[in-house]
Amino acid sequence: MTLTEQLKGQMKQAMIAKDKVRLGTIRMALAAVKQIEVDTRETLDDTQVLAVLTKMVKQRRDAIEQYTAAGRDELAQAEAAEVEVIESFLPKALTEAEIATLIDDAISATAASSMADMGKVMGALKPKVQGRADMGAVSAQIKAKLQ
Incomplete structure (x- = not known):
C-alpha cells in the first residue's frame, strides 16, 4: 500500500x-x-x-x-x-547514533575527504535519511566531519 x-x-x-x-x-x-x-x-x-x-x-x-x-x-x-x-505517516526518526553511522558509511562510500565532497555525501545520504531526520542537522554533522 x-x-x-x-x-x-x-x-x-x-x-x-x-x-x-x-x-x-x-x-x-x-x-x-x-x-x-x-x-x-x-x-x-x-x-x-x-x-x-x-x-x-x-x-x-x-x-x-x-x-x-x-x-x-x-x-x-x-x-x-x-x-x-x-x-504519524512519516517513518520512525533515526537516533543520533544511527545518523552518525550513516554519515560515516556515506563518507567512506563516496571517498569524501573535504568540504568539496559535501554534495556527494548528501546525495548518497538523502534517500536513506529523508523523512527520518532533520536534513539541516545532518548537513551540520557532515560539515563537522569533513573539516
Missing part, C-alpha cells in the same frame, strides 16, 4: 470518527501531493510523498516558533496538532 493510499484510507477513518483536526490535516497533505502531481504531470512515489510531508512538518514547526514568539499559543497548539498528525 502506497503512502498516498494510506493517507486516503486514514482520511476516510477520520471522516467516520468525525476527527476534524486529523481530517483537515490529511486533506491538506493530499492537496499538497495532488498539486505537485498536477504541476509535474506525474504520479509521486512514496519517496516524493515523504519529501512533501517532511516539508509540511518543517513549515509547521517554523510557524509554531513564530506563533509562540508572538504570544499566540492557541495557533501554536493548532500547528502542533497538525505536526503530530503528519508525523
Whole structure:
C-alpha cells in the first residue's frame, strides 16, 4: 500500500470518527501531493510523498516558533496538532547514533575527504535519511566531519 493510499484510507477513518483536526490535516497533505502531481504531470512515489510531508512538518514547526514568539499559543497548539498528525505517516526518526553511522558509511562510500565532497555525501545520504531526520542537522554533522 502506497503512502498516498494510506493517507486516503486514514482520511476516510477520520471522516467516520468525525476527527476534524486529523481530517483537515490529511486533506491538506493530499492537496499538497495532488498539486505537485498536477504541476509535474506525474504520479509521486512514496519517496516524493515523504519529501512533501517532511516539508509540511518543517513549515509547521517554523510557524509554531513564530506563533509562540508572538504570544499566540492557541495557533501554536493548532500547528502542533497538525505536526503530530503528519508525523504519524512519516517513518520512525533515526537516533543520533544511527545518523552518525550513516554519515560515516556515506563518507567512506563516496571517498569524501573535504568540504568539496559535501554534495556527494548528501546525495548518497538523502534517500536513506529523508523523512527520518532533520536534513539541516545532518548537513551540520557532515560539515563537522569533513573539516
